[in-house]
Amino acid sequence: MPATDDEQAALSSERTARAQLDEILVSRQIVMVTGKGGVGKSIVTAALAMRARDLGLRPLVFELDAPPRTSLFPDGRPAGDDVEELAPGILGINQRSEDAIRDYAISTLPSRTVAELLFENRVSKLFLRASPSVSEMALVGRVAILAEKHGADGPVIVDLHATGHALSLVQAPAGIMKVLRGGVLHERARRIEEILSDPQRTAFVTVALPEDLPVTELLDLRARLRELRAPLGPVVLNGMIEEPAPLVADAVLAHLEHGPLAHAAHDLRALRTWARRAARERERLTAALAVDGTALLTLPFVHDELKPGALAATLAARIGGIA
Amino acid sequence: MSERPAIANLEQTLSTCKLVVAVGSGGVGKTTTAAALAIAAARRGRRCAVLTIDPARRLAQALGVTRLGNEPQALAAEVVAPGSVDAMMLEAPEALDRLIERMVPDPARRERLFANRLYQVIARHLGGTHEYMAVERLYSLVREHDYDLVVLDTPPTVNALDFLDAPTRIAAFFSDKITRFFQRKHDENRGLIQRIRDRAGEVAIQVLGKALGEDFIEELIDFVTAFGGLFAAFQERGIVAEKLLRDPSSAFVVVTGADPVRVAEAEELSKTLARLDLEARCFVANRVHASPSVDARAHLSADDVERALAGFASDVDVAVLAEGLAGAQSIRASLARRDRIGLARLAELAGKKRLLVVPELDDEVGDRGAIDHLIAAMFEPR
Numbered sequence: 001m002p003a004t005d006d007e008q009a010a011l012s013s014e015r016t017a018r019a020q021l022d023e024i025l026v027s028r029q030i031v032m033v034t035g036k037g038g039v040g041k042s043i044v045t046a047a048l049a050m051r052a053r054d055l056g057l058r059p060l061v062f063e064l065d066a067p068p069r070t071s072l073f074p075d076g077r078p079a080g081d082d083v084e085e086l087a088p089g090i091l092g093i094n095q096r097s098e099d100a101i102r103d104y105a106i107s108t109l110p111s112r113t114v115a116e117l118l119f120e121n122r123v124s125k126l127f128l129r130a131s132p133s134v135s136e137m138a139l140v141g142r143v144a145i146l147a148e149k150h151g152a153d154g155p156v157i158v159d160l161h162a163t164g165h166a167l168s169l170v171q172a173p174a175g176i177m178k179v180l181r182g183g184v185l186h187e188r189a190r191r192i193e194e195i196l197s198d199p200q201r202t203a204f205v206t207v208a209l210p211e212d213l214p215v216t217e218l219l220d221l222r223a224r225l226r227e228l229r230a231p232l233g234p235v236v237l238n239g240m241i242e243e244p245a246p247l248v249a250d251a252v253l254a255h256l257e258h259g260p261l262a263h264a265a266h267d268l269r270a271l272r273t274w275a276r277r278a279a280r281e282r283e284r285l286t287a288a289l290a291v292d293g294t295a296l297l298t299l300p301f302v303h304d305e306l307k308p309g310a311l312a313a314t315l316a317a318r319i320g321g322i323a
Numbered sequence: 324m325s326e327r328p329a330i331a332n333l334e335q336t337l338s339t340c341k342l343v344v345a346v347g348s349g350g351v352g353k354t355t356t357a358a359a360l361a362i363a364a365a366r367r368g369r370r371c372a373v374l375t376i377d378p379a380r381r382l383a384q385a386l387g388v389t390r391l392g393n394e395p396q397a398l399a400a401e402v403v404a405p406g407s408v409d410a411m412m413l414e415a416p417e418a419l420d421r422l423i424e425r426m427v428p429d430p431a432r433r434e435r436l437f438a439n440r441l442y443q444v445i446a447r448h449l450g451g452t453h454e455y456m457a458v459e460r461l462y463s464l465v466r467e468h469d470y471d472l473v474v475l476d477t478p479p480t481v482n483a484l485d486f487l488d489a490p491t492r493i494a495a496f497f498s499d500k501i502t503r504f505f506q507r508k509h510d511e512n513r514g515l516i517q518r519i520r521d522r523a524g525e526v527a528i529q530v531l532g533k534a535l536g537e538d539f540i541e542e543l544i545d546f547v548t549a550f551g552g553l554f555a556a557f558q559e560r561g562i563v564a565e566k567l568l569r570d571p572s573s574a575f576v577v578v579t580g581a582d583p584v585r586v587a588e589a590e591e592l593s594k595t596l597a598r599l600d601l602e603a604r605c606f607v608a609n610r611v612h613a614s615p616s617v618d619a620r621a622h623l624s625a626d627d628v629e630r631a632l633a634g635f636a637s638d639v640d641v642a643v644l645a646e647g648l649a650g651a652q653s654i655r656a657s658l659a660r661r662d663r664i665g666l667a668r669l670a671e672l673a674g675k676k677r678l679l680v681v682p683e684l685d686d687e688v689g690d691r692g693a694i695d696h697l698i699a700a701m702f703e704p705r
Contacts, residue, residue, distance in 0.1 A: 037349010038580070067591045069584070117530045162349040164478060179441055180539045214350070241654075245647025252632070252639050261631045261648065263615040264623055268651035270685035277687065303654040 017234040017297035025052040029151035034166040035207035045159040046072035050316035057154030061092035074309035104138035136172035199231035210278035243275035324705040337364040347578035352609040357476040359697040365406030375476035441546040574604035581662035606673040612658035
């Protein structure tokens, strides 16, 4: 069956997205993974890390306040408070935001004594805790420091929280610089802003599910990240489901729903509704992305009751183009 | 579909509580659930407000209102009668400016504050402000308006603690303890004890000055001075909001999915609530997959399909149809099994009295339809 122009374009977009993701993993120091809650950012982050390892790199997965969970990697272990190997060739850390401010201050300020004073003094402690953007700055600061330390071996892949959080992280350096016109922290914020907006060093990979709100939020997020001069990478559409038996008429299913196969027919009809909605959302996303030539990589909905590690491995293979 | 004790509990919550706070991780339908709870209460005759503080602007879509903003928008009477629902979304920079306009009548002083860079950053750039302003908004909705019930939507889980903790932090930040160190000293006649206590502040200013630049401290002092008497007002609001969250007429609703990963997050969240000495009144499990095929073992064959189609005129490819049916059954059964595991854990956590189960919709119904489905499902006895 000859493919239509649309299908050709979609295939070429998928190939471009794969090539871009590989290029990003190989050449960037920081890869920010973001999108609406529940779209599978953590599993996509893990899949990207596995793909990076397949490319001969040694990636570092940076999670923020991740809840206790089983490892995202086959035969791996969950990330802890310090950088350690989570699975062969993959490093990781689960950064607690409450620790981030202290760690960041200690590694940034000219003297450890000043840093410790900041945390021992009851007034400045309260001030730091209460001031907006200090903790955001500390988090991106930690990412930048880890990227400087490990960036040569592989990217730091950051599993960001919901979209609002991604935006406040990106804006934190500018906010700090506006207030602090001099000093070490101003200088540091300027350098971090430079890194975050440098397309040679950083890329933002945005993730959606083929549903109304996640797609809308992804498009909104990309527009705002672009305004903030964040370098945007390709889009990952996770959890795509294909319609089973698309050529079977709805009327046939309606008939079956009143017979002995009622349950199966109902399942097929429900899946059909789901798949058609997904196809519609993918079309909408594709059309919106075509405007500026952004590539789209589609990852399949994996319905086997896989452990997260196996799921990440499946998706990593897809990112690599191995069906 | 919920157990009767849970329905009774929800019924009571919606008809007696003054504040309902929806918390949960991202993408579980928290905003839609918050709207559904307000509408359900309105249909029981109450005058409600629903406030979302999520910067992602989702509530408007779910409610079919063109654009939500700081100003309350009434939902259509046919949706909410006999009660009412005013919906609004918090837009923090605008909200803070407006609040300052109300609190600072002197235009010159107001302008000085608006011109302060620290204020501008706090008002316009920084994420944390949403939490601060939500507390402020909560205060004014409950104190200055006459709603029977306010339903509050919150940012996703990871920030929920920030949000719940915000009143305490606000009260601490705006307490004299902190701010007086940064105020220009007008009065040097303080007692000895006072001056000794100030030592901590002097050290803080020196340390902060080293770390953040002397410039910043100047700016901070300007800011604090311009803010002047507002601190007491902010602190008071923080304290009132904190009391409000802890009031027996306030209830927390944890919204989650039934996927074991989501359930683990809900469990974490209820631990966070417990640490703050708060408790979840209900758990809403959204989009729960169920399928009668969940335990189907027999593999569906082409012959089965042939028999089922007997007498139905169609040129359908029986083999393709059989494969499609079997595939659909397997996917749906696997989702249902996964959710059954999550739901069992959630039932343990929540108990009979607190768990409301909302099945995934198998049909296309639109946003408003989804809210109606949510309401119907929560109140439908299992």
